[in-house]
Amino acid sequence: xxxxxxxxxxxxxSIMSALFVVFSKNxxxxxxxxxxxxxTIAGHYIMLNAQFLAIxxxxxxxxxxxxxxxxxxxxxxxxxATEPHKPLLYKVAAMVxxxxxxxxxxxxxxxxxLGPYAAPAYSESGFVQNVGMVLFTEFLLPxxxxxxxxxxxxxxxxxxxxxxxx
Amino acid sequence: xxxxxxxxxxxxLLFLISLGxxxxxxxxxxxxxxxxxxRIGPDRAGPFGLLQPxxxxxxxxxxxxxxxxLSDKFLFIxxxxxxxxTTLMVSAVIPWGMPLEFGGEIYALQVADINIGILYIxxxxxxxxxxxxxxxxxxxxxxxxxxxxxxxxxxxxxxLAMGMSVVAILLMTNGSLSLNNIVEAQGTGKLxxxxxxxxxxWNVFYQPVAFLIFLICAFAEANRTPFDLPESESELxxxxxxxxxxxxxxxxxxxxxxxxxxxxxxxxxxxxxGYNFPGIDYLGTILPHNIVSIISLxxxxxxxxxxxxxxxxxxxxxxxxxxxxxxxxGWQILMPIAIVNVLLTAxxxxxxxx
Numbered sequence: 100x101x102x103x104x105x106x107x108x109x110x111x112x113s114i115m116s117a118l119f120v121v122f123s124k125n126x127x128x129x130x131x132x133x134x135x136x137x138x139t140i141a142g143h144y145i146m147l148n149a150q151f152l153a154i155x156x157x158x159x160x161x162x163x164x165x166x167x168x169x170x171x172x173x174x175x176x177x178x179x180a181t182e183p184h185k186p187l188l189y190k191v192a193a194m195v196x197x198x199x200x201x202x203x204x205x206x207x208x209x210x211x212x213l214g215p216y217a218a219p220a221y222s223e224s225g226f227v228q229n230v231g232m233v234l235f236t237e238f239l240l241p242x243x244x245x246x247x248x249x250x251x252x253x254x255x256x257x258x259x260x261x262x263x264x265x
Numbered sequence: 266x267x268x269x270x271x272x273x274x275x276x277x278l279l280f281l282i283s284l285g286x287x288x289x290x291x292x293x294x295x296x297x298x299x300x301x302x303x304r305i306g307p308d309r310a311g312p313f314g315l316l317q318p319x320x321x322x323x324x325x326x327x328x329x330x331x332x333x334x335l336s337d338k339f340l341f342i343x344x345x346x347x348x349x350x351t352t353l354m355v356s357a358v359i360p361w362g363m364p365l366e367f368g369g370e371i372y373a374l375q376v377a378d379i380n381i382g383i384l385y386i387x388x389x390x391x392x393x394x395x396x397x398x399x400x401x402x403x404x405x406x407x408x409x410x411x412x413x414x415x416x417x418x419x420x421x422x423x424x425l426a427m428g429m430s431v432v433a434i435l436l437m438t439n440g441s442l443s444l445n446n447i448v449e450a451q452g453t454g455k456l457x458x459x460x461x462x463x464x465x466x467w468n469v470f471y472q473p474v475a476f477l478i479f480l481i482c483a484f485a486e487a488n489r490t491p492f493d494l495p496e497s498e499s500e501l502x503x504x505x506x507x508x509x510x511x512x513x514x515x516x517x518x519x520x521x522x523x524x525x526x527x528x529x530x531x532x533x534x535x536x537x538x539g540y541n542f543p544g545i546d547y548l549g550t551i552l553p554h555n556i557v558s559i560i561s562l563x564x565x566x567x568x569x570x571x572x573x574x575x576x577x578x579x580x581x582x583x584x585x586x587x588x589x590x591x592x593x594x595g596w597q598i599l600m601p602i603a604i605v606n607v608l609l610t611a612x613x614x615x616x617x618x619x
Contacts, residue, residue, distance in 0.1 A: 127340070127402065134395070154384045162391030162424075166398070166417055173402045173410065226380060227442055 106146060113139040126172045130165060137161045149225035271372050279356050279376065287522035288318040290573060294522075297577040325515035333508050337403040344400025345509070345516035351393040352523045358382040359530050360445045362540045362562030366554050374562060375445060382444040383435065386531060387428055390486055393524070394420045397488075397495065400517070401505035412504025415588065416495035420486055422595040427482035429603035430475040433610040434468055434535055448539030465543045469536040474606045476536045478599050483528040485595070488521060490580040494588055529572030533565060540565040 116139060119132040137160045144153035223229055234242050292307065292314065299306025307314035332341055360375040379385060394417045401413020435442060438450045447468075454466045469476045485492040496504030506517045533539055540561035549557050586594070 127337075131340075131399070150379070150381050151384070154381050154388050158384065158388045158391055162388060162394075163421060166391075166394055166421060169395075169398055170414065170417060173398070173414070227384075 109139050109142045130169050130172055134161050134165050148222050151225055151227045151230050272376055275376055283523050286526050287519050290522040292318050294577050298581050301581045325512050328511040330511040335405045340399050340403035344396050344403055345513045348396025348520045349516045351389055352520045354389045355386055355527045358385050358444055360448050360539055361565055363558040365558050378443060378445045380443050383431055383442045391424055397505050404508035406508050408501045409505050409507045412495045412501050416505060423482040423485035426478055426599035426603050430478040432607045433472050433475040436610050436614060444534050448534050451538040452541040467538040478603050487524040487528055489576055491583045491586050525573055525576050529569040532572055533568040537568050
């Protein structure tokens, strides 16, 4: 029962902060609300016994990626006066893709069955040791593929950022 | 006394101790500076100037509070608050001493023994940068913004090397991320397998390289000299807190000292055996359990005070780095050394066992 109350509070906070991300006029506030949103999602992970995932989520997303995001937004100095007008084509394209996304979400929601709330049973499957075990045995290939992908991305970034030698 | 009540008291005590130590660190810093520069230092308020922190605190509270007109008021206030909260949050997972025992019940001197302790510390430390960034940006001042940007890029860069140096320690404690387990592991077993002194099996004797990397990164994370570029007064006036006044400035300055205190505690736990001290088992046989616990608590604080002194010693000895030097040290020197250290440790454990 208690976990249900916590879940509803967390869920409400997640949705609220996600909405604020979209509706904030100031991009800095958007970024800060996104950080709050990540925290509530980490809370959901903890509710599902995934401690490791929760803390890694905070370190990677809230601690690193959002810092860089905030960094960029601060340096861009965005405000109303400098906001360029976008062509009509962009607006239509954005509307169509947003509408398609809504369609997909609605279609997938239609076929889901919403059962009664069940508190997740206590399990140790989300502990660091168990996650590591599964990651390095059962899912070794996808794990290694992901790291190759990351290295490719890193090398790409270095190549792009490298100064031309005259 | 229930465990919950005990934990609540512990939390309040830790809060007060952190603030108290931070306040007296400001006094200690000035005394250490005076000692190193052959001066007397503060000696007017009370005997030996011992009331100086209280005088400073009263001054901070009574100063006029100025919020710049063109600043973002909400974020301007949010900045120092986040900074203070994140610095205080780290102390939750640190084991301060051996567990106390009252009437058969065991009370651990640690607020929360979570099995991801180290990751929790890295996570909370990485959040501390928001306080600086938000404060620096909201001031609407280019020097503050420059300071904030320097601080954030510096902290992100040094977090990586810091994390990598901790991995070597984790390899040695069978992959347990709980700080309690890491400290306990340093209290058992013989040093190098043959020196039989109880409570002396410290990680620093196996991992001096990891310790040095961690120490340097701790200096950088706490924005202390020689890495205090975010607030280098000769270039940026005051860096990210240029526009702050009164107690909001006080929170930033205080936060730095609490950071120092907590980093010292983490360094002691990871590398210097935490509350373990030579001969802890022998004392356990001749003294009651609780007395040994209190001695272990004092030993822990002794180690912490030594590292706080080290922080100050370095500050008044080594000049500030240039910004490109700082980045080169972090990315091109510390990172590769930390990675090689992890590989060597892993290889040694595979070849020779523990």
